[in-house]
Every structure is written in C-alpha cells, then in structure tokens.
Amino acid sequence: MLQGYRVLYHCIHSAFAIIAYVLRKFRHEPPRSLNRNRFVQLFSSHSHFNLYNNMMSNGVPVEELVKHLDFDENDVERISFRKVKPSLDIVDPDPTWPSTYAIFASRIVAALGPASSLNGAEPGTGHLVSVSHVGSTSVPGLPAKAVIDIDIVVPDINDESAYVPALESQGFQFMLREPKWHGHRFFTAAEPMFANLHVWGPACAEAERHSIFKEWLIENLDDRELYAKTKRECSEASKLGGESMMEYTYRKEGVIKDILQRAFKRFGYVT
Numbered sequence: 293m294l295q296g297y298r299v300l301y302h303c304i305h306s307a308f309a310i311i312a313y314v315l316r317k318f319r320h321e322p323p324r325s326l327n328r329n330r331f332v333q334l335f336s337s338h339s340h341f342n343l344y345n346n347m348m349s350n351g352v353p354v355e356e357l358v359k360h361l362d363f364d365e366n367d368v369e370r371i372s373f374r375k376v377k378p379s380l381d382i383v384d385p386d387p388t389w390p391s392t393y394a395i396f397a398s399r400i401v402a403a404l405g406p407a408s409s410l411n412g413a414e415p416g417t418g419h420l421v422s423v424s425h426v427g428s429t430s431v432p433g434l435p436a437k438a439v440i441d442i443d444i445v446v447p448d449i450n451d452e453s454a455y456v457p458a459l460e461s462q463g464f465q466f467m468l469r470e471p472k473w474h475g476h477r478f479f480t481a482a483e484p485m486f487a488n489l490h491v492w493g494p495a496c497a498e499a500e501r502h503s504i505f506k507e508w509l510i511e512n513l514d515d516r517e518l519y520a521k522t523k524r525e526c527s528e529a530s531k532l533g534g535e536s537m538m539e540y541t542y543r544k545e546g547v548i549k550d551i552l553q554r555a556f557k558r559f560g561y562v563t
Contacts, residue, residue, distance in 0.1 A: 351495035354561050359497070360549055363542070367472040372465060378486040380540055382435045382520075382527045389429040393440050396487050397423050400444060403458035419454050421445040421494060426502040428523070431509045435520050437527075440487040443502055449475040449493030464489055474498045501552060508555040515551045522547045 401407075404420035427441025428434050446455050456466055456477075464479040464487075474496050479489035492499045509516045526543035533539075556562045 350500065352497050352500045356497040357500055358556050358562050361473060363473070367470055369469045369471070371468050374467070374480060375465070376482050378437065378439050378537065380437065380527050380531050380535075380537065382524045383438055384435055385433050386429075386438070389436075389440065390425065392485055393425040393429070393442065395484060396440060396442055396481065396489075397425075399462040399464075400442070400459070400489075403462040403464075404444075404446070404455055418447060419458070421447060424499075424503065426490075426506050427488070428519075430506050431516065434509060434516055435523065437523075438485055440485065441502075442487060442489045443492060443499050444489065445492050445494060445496065445499060447494065449477065449491065452477070455491065459489070504555050504559075505548070505552055508551065508558075512555075515554065519547065519551060 400420070400423050405418075407420050407422050408418055422443075422445045424443045425440070426443045427439075428436030429438075429440050448454065459479055460466060463483065464481050467478045467480055469478070470476040475493050476498070477491035479491065481487040481489065490499075490502075509519060522544055526540055529535075530540040530543060535543075553562070
C-alpha cells in the first residue's frame with residue numbers, strides 16, 4: 293500500500309511539474325519559442341526515474357544527483373600543468389563550435405573506439421561508453437570562453453591504462469585526477485582550439501548534472517541570460533584580480549547551483 297502511495301505521489305508531482313514548466317515558458321517567452329518536440333525530449337530524458345528506489349534510468353541515484361560536493365584542493369592529484377593557458381575572455385557564440393567539438397570527438401573515438409555498452413558488446417571496443425559536448429559552447433546562442441568542454445564515460449574510471457595512453461596519443465594532455473570527486477580525470481587539448489576533456493565512470497552524478505544543466509539552459513531563456521551575465525562579470529573580476537581558470541570557475545558556483553536547483557525542482561527531483 294505504501295509503495296502505491298509513493299507511485300501516486302510522484303506521478304502527481306511530475307504532472308504538476310509539466311504544467312508549471314509550460315506555463316512558465318509561455319509567461320516568459322513568446323509562444324513561438326517553445327518547441328514542443330524539444331520540450332517533450334527534455335522532460336522525458338530527465339524526469340523518468342525508478343519510483344520505487346529513486347534511481348534514474350541510467351543508474352544515477354537521485355540522492356547523488358542533487359547533492360553538491362564542495363571542491364577540496366587537497367583531493368587533487370596533479371599530473372601536469374597546462375602548456376598554454378586559455379583566455380578568460382567571454383566571446384560571442386561561434387557557429388563553428390559544434391564542428392570543432394566533432395573534430396575532438398573523432399579523435400576520442402580514434403583513441404578508444406566507438407561508444408559501446410558497458411559489457412563491451414559490439415559496436416565498440418569496450419573502452420568508451422559515451423562522448424558528449426557539454427558546457428557553454430554546447431548551448432546555442434550562449435556567450436562562452438573559447439574552450440570546448442567534453443564529457444566521456446568509460447567502463448572503469450580506475451583502469452587508466454585503458455584510456456590514458458590512447459587519449460595522450462591523440463593530443464590530449466593528462467592534467468589531474470580527483471578520486472574523491474566522482475573519480476574525475478581531466479585532460480586538455482589546444483588544437484584546433486582549447487578543449488577540456490572530463491572523464492567519468494558509469495552512472496556518474498556529475499556527468500548527469502552537466503547534461504541537465506546544458507538542456508535546461510537551451511530551453512530556459514531567463515537562466516540562459518542570467519548565466520551569460522554571470523560569466524561576463526566573473527570573467528572581468530577574475531582578469532582584474534589575476535586569477536586562474538579554476539578561480540574563475542569558483543566564482544560561478546553559486547549561480548550554477550541555483551540554476552541546477554530550479555531544474556531539479558522542475559523535473560521533480562527535489563521539492
């Protein structure tokens with residue numbers, strides 16, 4: 293009986309979330325800007341999780357998804373330093389960013405083979421689960437630093453021999469690992485433009501947060517404009533203070549958390 297009530301509660305909550313989302317879209321954006329197919333895709337991809345154990349369809353526990361882990365520099369294991377530092381300037385959207393991402397994605401596939409299922413079934417070699425364009429350059433119309441952000445998921449984040457040498461052979465520089473922060477491994481590249489490559493293991497909450505943040509900004513004009521304004525302000529403050537890329541990123545954290553919280557509420561992950 294209790295399980296039945298839980299299912300009913302989540303169904304009602306999701307229905308209200310859909311209604312609230314549509315009402316907000318029509319209140320803040322012209323009706324022509326609401327692409328029904330995109331909305332259905334967006335809500336479907338991020339609103340369905342197992343009602344009995346609060347598990348998303350890709351295996352990410354909702355409890356982990358909505359939890360914010362604070363950065364601790366003591367947990368960073370530095371491997372190397374950037375040979376060339378990218379600019380902190382925020383530039384206007386560049387229509388070539390998607391095609392540049394495709395160049396990097398092709399290098400990743402050349403290194404690790406085509407994406408495959410976790411059990412290594414064909415197609416693929418079992419070394420790559422997925423590759424995705426994330427970050428500001430993946431959001432049409434959003435100003436950004438001229439840096440392509442990429443997420444890849446590998447079957448075993450701790451098996452570095454399965455992906456580090458191969459990625460390095462394609463021009464990606466291994467920068468650091470963060471074992472206590474989702475097992476994160478971080479690489480960079482500088483040609484044909486700067487790129488940040490984030491490597492995650494399966495069912496990673498942070499990778500899912502990146503996806504939700506991207507899709508939310510694509511569909512939500514208010515938060516897209518807020519984030520653009522925040523990025524420009526943080527960029528100018530960091531440049532004036534002689535700060536690093538990491539310090540610039542910290543400056544945005546509060547706004548990013550607030551935007552994600554609104555997305556989580558809209559999709560019914562939090563109340």
